[in-house]
Amino acid sequence: MEMLKVENLNVYYGNIHALKDMSLTVNEGEIVSLIGANGAGKSTLMLSIMHQIPAKTGKVLFQGKDCLTQKTFDIVKEGMTLVPEGRHVFPRTSVQDNLLLGAYYRRDKSEVKKDLNRIYEMFPRLQERRRQLAGTLSGGEQQMLATARALMSRPKMLLLDEPSMGLAPIIVDQIFDTIVRINKEGTTILLVEQNANQALRIADRGYVLETGEKTMEDAADKLLANDQIREAYLGA
């Protein structure tokens, strides 16, 4: 079943045509990776899916509902949450309050509590540090927190924008393990990454973006084996 469908999306920054006729689909239960160099339009695509950036033409359908007519906070309520690029945790707020803010729109307190327990089970590190201010966590922990916080809204679909950015290789592995685990527990994932190798390895399907255009789409293992891709993105 199609969870997210983007059709012929065109986005401009002033005169700059940032996304050209972008189309993609994400099916329920999948991990889909978007790879591409700096400035390819990956983050722009994420932000326009969440309707943070207005699109000129095109359609974004989440579970059949049009996202471009909805406000960002309504899209979150529908069940799609973004983990923004650069983590964006609330630095002067404790780890636990960050997580509770993730459940901001939910009113079912006992369920929120259960989810908090589940998150702490999944990320024991966050439990250890739950009283600490989020700004004092390491980069990897902040990424964990940002991801965990997004899970607190019980998303059906999670958009992850560059979760491995600026992190040590061993932490990156942990992050990708987490993403796979979240996916196995039933959350559909759209992943944007510069770390193409790992992103494609955990993904079911992949899209390649270049200067605002989709240049390739295929099953992830096929992309991994593709010579062009290997040369351009995988450094092999």
Next chain:
Amino acid sequence: MKKIHISLRKPQAGELKANRKVIAVCVVLAAMLFICFLDDFTPSGRVIPNYFKYVIVVSLIYSVASLGINFYSGYQGDTSLGHAVFFGTGAYVTAYLTTQFSGINFWASILIGMAFSAVLSLPVAWAGSRVKGSFMVVITYGYCEIFRYLAINSNTLGGTAGMAGIPSPKIFGVRITKIPWLPSNKDGFILILMAIVGFLALFTYRIVNSRVGYALAAVREDEIAAYAMGVNVKAYKRLAIITSAVITSVAGSFYAGFTNVADPSLFGATLSITIFTMLVIGGRRSISGAILGAFIVVICPELLRYVQDLIGLPFDPWYILYGLMLVIIMRFKPEGLLGTKES
């Protein structure tokens, strides 16, 4: 699985300290009340000069304004140099209604002033939900100046002279300045304003520790993350400005009712900056700080006037010391006297 005990509303590191602050404020307020009523207990008549009480009333009025701006410049985090708009609106609405219409009493005029301020805050709220914080300094400042010139050039509002002869408020048909069981004409104001300041402090505390408060904190710290969490950022920004305006307006109404005059300086930049510095000196996002800041900024110049007479200074040293005080506080305690430190 190890079960972890989690309470959704747990005391935070700073909270015990905050409780101590609340107690301290209560003690200070109680002490002030005692001083005000000291006259009642001394058989020989007045011991507390009326002038002292005047200063307390003005301090309390500015405390209301300072608590008002705290919603915007404190909890929402953007700087406003235009809160005199709402102070002035409250004052002028009270002035106009109580002098022109005999049917409208002071208390009704407060409510109407609040409504007016809410309406007048809409353009600021609209702008504020669209631009980044630093631009708001210019927008609020400019907005405030517009109203000062309107007041100066309007005949109905008395032009540069403003409106005088505003009657003092009445409670149950008794003038607040002439309540028989109170020793001086300021005591009624002190009691009512203390109740209002107390109510506002409680109101602020409850809001800040609710969903709304958490959402405001999210907006303040990281707008992008707040959006991603499903917080309606623009709506909360607007809410903070409007609430702030409405509370500040109450201070303006009381100012008019107390001094019996409303003049265009109530829309002035000086007043805007004063309200803002009260909050900054006391501590942004601190309820007790906002009140303390108002008292400091009102009481210090009065004390200095006395010192000036005593040592025979040819000029008023207040503005020099005011600047110096701000520099020193910003250098050594940038979060304000009672504010909590931000890492």
